[in-house]
Amino acid sequence: LFLDEIVLFFLGLANKVLVFPFETDFSFVALVPQKDMALRAFTLCLRVATELPEERQIILFAYRTPDYDELNVWREKDGRVSFYMSGDGTFYHLPPLSTFRTSLCLTWESRTGLAAFWVEGKRSTYQVYKPGHGIRPKGTVLLGQDPDKHLGGLEATQSFVGELTDLNMWDFVLSRSLIQAWHYGHKIPKGNIFDWATIQYELSGNVMVVDDD
Template sequence: MRPLIGLFLIAVSMALAGSVPIKTLVFSTATSTSYVEMIPQKPLNLTAFTLCMRVATELSGQREIILFAYRTGSYDELNVWRELDGRLSFYLAGGGVLFKVPELGALITHLCVTWDSTSGLAALFLDGKRSLSKIYRKGHTVSPGGRVILGQDPDSFLGSFDEQQSFVGEISDVNMWDVVLADNAIQGMFAGKRVARGNVFDWESTELRTNGDVEVAIREL
């Protein structure tokens, strides 16, 4: 049986059983070659956003880890990191905003990042719980024309990868909106409730282009 046909049949059987099938990306080892490119449904010309994902990693406290990377030809427009000291952070074309939160681990964590240019308000959500707000990059706009990848930190448009910054673990359910979602919508998402899918990235329909040693599996949500 071909792998894609097998995944499709598994997804159908889960749907018939009443569970929600979801694609999961498994990055087994640190490399400078394995990544997944996500093809957006609209240009990332953003003055606000909500970015959510489900993530797990056992690289606790060993090194920094890239969780999400969007780069144009000139800048890292939006990068989300697990820092060396365990803090979570994101960067918009320059210095970042960092949050001291419980460290990511082997248990799947639902992570969301929100930001609004008008107010500058930035926050994180971990498993439905919101962090304090911080003021960050008020008046900034995220520029379109770049590429989004999972698994690597590109220091050029799509290259110059560093194995010691690569992601190792599991990522799934990556969705992005061009607005800041209400707290209760994010909390419902964590709880598995159906919400309006992302209009920038919708994990159920967004095209994924895998490169290198990345396994794509189907599991129940």
């Protein structure tokens, strides 16, 4: 996948946490979607903890095709949380990420452009962002780094440091009740793009897989 290396993929992270212990420009986890990521709607959920200071930009999720950042989720230098789809982003004032795990979901659908973040099962205000847009397939999904070009251009000052777990993604908008159920750890329909329990992934650099104790 990267630099013509031989890639060894692993399967499933049930009851596991990804630990990114240090700021680097080479540590990441590549995720293999279960289906084509030509998306007109999605729900992305994950649990995240970090001790990086608020004024430090952090990439939380990056999906890039050869020419575009198709879906990037950030914590910005001013502490806001944002996401970008092929161009300018949209920004939200959310409770700050911290050393204690935050459950974070993002929903968007093309028909209306309605987009919202969900923190601990509570929805932000809706924003209208890129109605009619479509996310393109055949890209690469990374955790821990933001590729400024396809399969490269990584910067330590944007890297994720902390813990990520329970990342799931669906190609539709989950209802409030299902997002709240996910937040509380109840069983809900498995993510049909990414399901943490069966996810296919590749580790590169200094990333640890540890038990979720």
